[in-house]
Amino acid sequence: MKKLLLTCSLILSTSALFGCGSLETTNSNVASSNEQACDFGDVKLLADFPTSRMDECRRVGTRNFEILLKPENRPINSSPWYAFRAVAEQPTTINITMKVDGDVHRYLPKLSTDLKAWSLIDYQDNGDLRSFSIDATAKPSYIAGQEIIDNQYYVDWAKKLQAMTDISHEVLGKSIQNRPIYKLESKAETNQWLVLLGRMHPPELTGALALFPFVETLLADNALANEFRRQYNILLIPNINPDGVYAGNWRHNMNGVDLNRDWNKFKQPEVQQIDAYLEQLVADGQKIVFAVDFHSTRRDIFYTMPSDYGVENPYFVEHWLGELDRQMPEFDVIQKPGNNPNAGVSKQYFADKFGVHAITYEMGDNTDRKFITRIADKAASTLMSVMLSDQNHNKR
Numbered sequence: 001m002k003k004l005l006l007t008c009s010l011i012l013s014t015s016a017l018f019g020c021g022s023l024e025t026t027n028s029n030v031a032s033s034n035e036q037a038c039d040f041g042d043v044k045l046l047a048d049f050p051t052s053r054m055d056e057c058r059r060v061g062t063r064n065f066e067i068l069l070k071p072e073n074r075p076i077n078s079s080p081w082y083a084f085r086a087v088a089e090q091p092t093t094i095n096i097t098m099k100v101d102g103d104v105h106r107y108l109p110k111l112s113t114d115l116k117a118w119s120l121i122d123y124q125d126n127g128d129l130r131s132f133s134i135d136a137t138a139k140p141s142y143i144a145g146q147e148i149i150d151n152q153y154y155v156d157w158a159k160k161l162q163a164m165t166d167i168s169h170e171v172l173g174k175s176i177q178n179r180p181i182y183k184l185e186s187k188a189e190t191n192q193w194l195v196l197l198g199r200m201h202p203p204e205l206t207g208a209l210a211l212f213p214f215v216e217t218l219l220a221d222n223a224l225a226n227e228f229r230r231q232y233n234i235l236l237i238p239n240i241n242p243d244g245v246y247a248g249n250w251r252h253n254m255n256g257v258d259l260n261r262d263w264n265k266f267k268q269p270e271v272q273q274i275d276a277y278l279e280q281l282v283a284d285g286q287k288i289v290f291a292v293d294f295h296s297t298r299r300d301i302f303y304t305m306p307s308d309y310g311v312e313n314p315y316f317v318e319h320w321l322g323e324l325d326r327q328m329p330e331f332d333v334i335q336k337p338g339n340n341p342n343a344g345v346s347k348q349y350f351a352d353k354f355g356v357h358a359i360t361y362e363m364g365d366n367t368d369r370k371f372i373t374r375i376a377d378k379a380a381s382t383l384m385s386v387m388l389s390d391q392n393h394n395k396r
């Protein structure tokens with residue numbers, strides 16, 4: 001049955017929209033991506049929770065379903081996101097085929113029943129169709145492109161941090177759909193600030209999986225971290241695009257704009273409010289010294305500002321990442337300096353507006369999760385050591 005479906009779908013995929021022999025159709029409204037369903041009583045595929053996305057779903061056989069993935073708007077970076085749950089009255093194996101409308105698959109399908117432990121699903125690619133089978137039961141099986149980390153997760157995590165250390169958790173601003181954009185702050189005895197940003201791009205989960213341990217290492221109760229927090233304030237804005245996270249967007253905010261292309265235009269409320277907050281900090285006599293913005297891409301890479309760009313402490317980032325490279329021989333630290341004056345990316349904003357270094361910290365989509373944690377832990381501890389040392393960053 002499965003093989004027949006695949007063959008049939010492939011032949012017709014150029015002439016028909018997708019697949020063949022459709023029995024029933026549930027078309028969805030792309031704008032309200034958390035309300036889609038293939039609801040057939042005995043078996044249901046549901047995109048009815050925060051972060052969910054399954055743009056069109058059709059049942060094409062008793063146990064066979066086809067899902068079409070579409071972005072929130074175009075043009076858009078290739079990041080087809082999906083997240084949905086399967087429920088069956090009686091335990092049954094169902095076959096799911098996914099196609100991306102006008103794009104290619106990026107995120108490998110993963111399965112969880114508790115939204116905590118995730119496993120990779122074996123899949124087959126046949127042309128632009130990706131197929132896999134799962135065992136559906138009365139208890140929901142969650143299928144998603146990456147681990148699901150929703151807006152509530154960040155709030156719960158912040159509460160855990162507050163139980164661990166002295167850190168504030170407050171609303172910095174509001175998204176277009178009025179969701180809170182939170183900031184966490186650890187206060188030092190100086191006016192020096194480290195700024196950490198996350199989740200401008202909703203599906204970039206490995207960036208989030210790096211941010212959590214990175215921050216926890218900075219907030220740890222040990223001599224290095226305690227001294228660091230005595231000398232440096234930390235401003236953390238971990239979830240900058242809560243509307244996009246909620247809607248399961250591939251990339252954009254609810255205006256259909258890439259927030260990491262708005263740091264020179266400041267037209268989006270999410271970016272505007274953060275910029276205004278940082279401006280106010282500086283107006284109040286505070287000094288931003290460095291910023292890290294967490295993302296994901298196809299490989300582990302650190303996008304930096306060139307050491308000759310004209311920011312203060314020109315070799316500071318080279319020194320930090322060089323130290324990380326020395327301390328992690330098993331990790332190939334790739335530094336990619338770049339100057340993109342009109343791109344509107346956050347690292348350029350920090351360099352241009354505050355005259356300091358900033359980096360885009362990118363983890364690979366498929367990097368081993370434990371390794372992401374180890375890298376983040378070491379990246380944070382080496383950052384603290386280098387920022388506390390009296391090393392001269394004016395020379396290589």
Ligand SMILES: [Zn+2]
Pocket residue numbers: 201204260295296
């Ligand atoms: Zn990104």
